[in-house]
Amino acid sequence: MEVKNIKSLKTLTSIVLLLLLLSLLSGCIELSTDDNNVNDSDGGEDFTFTVINGTVKRLSDYLGRIVIMDMWAISCEPCQYQMLELEKVYENYSRGDLEIISINVAIYETSQQIIDFIEVFKEFGYELSWVFGNDDGSIWEEYQMPRGGIPTIYIFDKNGNIYYSEESYHPYSTLVEKIDELLE
Amino acid sequence: MREILKNALVITLVTGLCLSFVGITAAEEPIFDYIVVSPEEPTRESEVSFSVDVTGDYIEEVYIKVQECVDPGTPDYFCHQGLLNVSLSNVSGNWEGTGTLQYDDSDEGHCWLVIKSDGTWYDYKNDNSTWTDFIIAEGDDGSDGADGGDSTDDTGGTPGFELILVLISIVVALSIYKRKR
Numbered sequence: 260m261e262v263k264n265i266k267s268l269k270t271l272t273s274i275v276l277l278l279l280l281l282s283l284l285s286g287c288i289e290l291s292t293d294d295n296n297v298n299d300s301d302g303g304e305d306f307t308f309t310v311i312n313g314t315v316k317r318l319s320d321y322l323g324r325i326v327i328m329d330m331w332a333i334s335c336e337p338c339q340y341q342m343l344e345l346e347k348v349y350e351n352y353s354r355g356d357l358e359i360i361s362i363n364v365a366i367y368e369t370s371q372q373i374i375d376f377i378e379v380f381k382e383f384g385y386e387l388s389w390v391f392g393n394d395d396g397s398i399w400e401e402y403q404m405p406r407g408g409i410p411t412i413y414i415f416d417k418n419g420n421i422y423y424s425e426e427s428y429h430p431y432s433t434l435v436e437k438i439d440e441l442l443e
Numbered sequence: 444m445r446e447i448l449k450n451a452l453v454i455t456l457v458t459g460l461c462l463s464f465v466g467i468t469a470a471e472e473p474i475f476d477y478i479v480v481s482p483e484e485p486t487r488e489s490e491v492s493f494s495v496d497v498t499g500d501y502i503e504e505v506y507i508k509v510q511e512c513v514d515p516g517t518p519d520y521f522c523h524q525g526l527l528n529v530s531l532s533n534v535s536g537n538w539e540g541t542g543t544l545q546y547d548d549s550d551e552g553h554c555w556l557v558i559k560s561d562g563t564w565y566d567y568k569n570d571n572s573t574w575t576d577f578i579i580a581e582g583d584d585g586s587d588g589a590d591g592g593d594s595t596d597d598t599g600g601t602p603g604f605e606l607i608l609v610l611i612s613i614v615v616a617l618s619i620y621k622r623k624r
Contacts, residue, residue, distance in 0.1 A: 334510050334568045336553060337520040364524055372566075379569070399524065406548065408513065408521035427514075427521045 303419025306401065308362055308392035311370040316392065318419055321358045325422075325441050327434065328413040330399065332365035333376050337428040341410040342380060342387055344431045348438070349389050357438060359389035364399040364409060416441055473499035473558045473565060478507065478575040480554070486582040487547050493529055493554065494539040501561035505531040505538040508557055508568065511549035511579065523549065549579045 305319045318326065329345060331338035342361075349359055363373055370393060377387045404411050408426035414437050416422045423437050476496035485491045493507045509527035514520050529542035544552070556573045558565045567573040 332522075332524065334508070334526070334553070334555070335522040335524075336512065336515075337522060340520075365526075376569070403524070406513070406521070407524050409524045410521065427519045430518060433518075 304415060304421060305419060306398050308360070308394060308398060309370075311373050311391045311393065313370075316390070318360075318415065321360070322419055323417055324355065325357045325417060325438055326415040326419075327357070327359045327438075328402075328415065329359065329361045330364045330394075330402065330411040330413075331361055331409050332363060333368050333372055334365065335409045338410045341412075341428050343385060344429060344434060345389070346385050346387060347431045348434050351435070352438065356442060361387075361389065361391050362394050362398055363392070364394045364403075366394065366396055368393075414438070414441070473497050473502055473560045475556060475558070475573060478554055478556065478573065480552075480575065480577045484578045484580050485544060485552075486580045487549055488544050489582075490541055490543050491552075492539065492541045493531065494537055495531070495556065496536070497538050497556070497558060498536075499558075499560050502533075502558060503562070504559040505533075506557040507531060507540065507542070507554050509542065509544070509552050509554045511544060511546045512551045512553065513546075513548050515551045522553075544579060552577045552579050 303319070303322070305317055307315055307317050310316055318328075327345070327348070329338075329341060331341065345359055345361070348357070373391055373393070377391065380387050402411070402413060402424075404424065404426035406426055410428060411426040412424065412429050412434070413421060414423040414434075422441055474497070479494045481492040481494070491509075495505070495507070497505055507529040509529065510522050511527070512520065512522040523546050525545060527542050527545055529540045531538035531540035554575050554577070555570065556565075556567045558567075
């Protein structure tokens, strides 16, 4: 009877260990397949996106510069106001110091609609001449804020590390304050 | 003289054909009135009715897209990325439908029309004539309804939490098993 109990305890322990091993392994598999949004070995963030002209870019293509990532959608009213603030920021910093990437996170909005949107701003005298890209859903999944709001602003330092992130409209003064802190 | 008449006839026919073609193309574009939101100031996470008068020969589907926003007119202004998609049905010439507002913190809603006419989709999100704003009220009891929404999000958004529970259960089961022995 005692031997039987020990045997069944051993079997139970093996099952538990096996289950634990499987759950750990599944975690590893999940990590390895999520290769679109990863942390580099030095801790910097990275992700890919499609520029509205069709080329594929990575955040790491802009290493050495501060990057403002603006997650937005055409239908979002504060995102449109945000563009005016970003335009002022873009005008006042050199391309060696700063790049802006506006990622449209509404996957139902097309590149052509974004081009038309930029064109409308141009008609009113606003040049939105920075990088505009489309998200396939993965950037939003990785970087959306707790309330799922747009515009969401991320500021990455020159090494691609997240320096600042917040969901809401950001006036020029707030953006400049953060950029200057990084440039100091 | 005959030649002139012939030419005039050809020109008239071609012009007529062109004009009729333009007429047909113009007829495909839907014509719509403003969107009526009922109640005018719905509360958060409540049911809202939409109706709009859309006319056109080939209207197949009509949708209202609703974007909910928070803190308009303040520096914290943002909109929820997820849209409410309300399908409208044709009720004796008027297109009507209902949908439930999605968020427990919204203060304002923006809605616009999306129409499928003769196989073509028309999205009027940047068209001032269809863009409609409405206020979203907190609710009669003054609560922001955060309890319900947040608790659902937290359960789904804490990966590994279930695993901890499973591990605790296994440890408890093992200790009970050992004690019985």
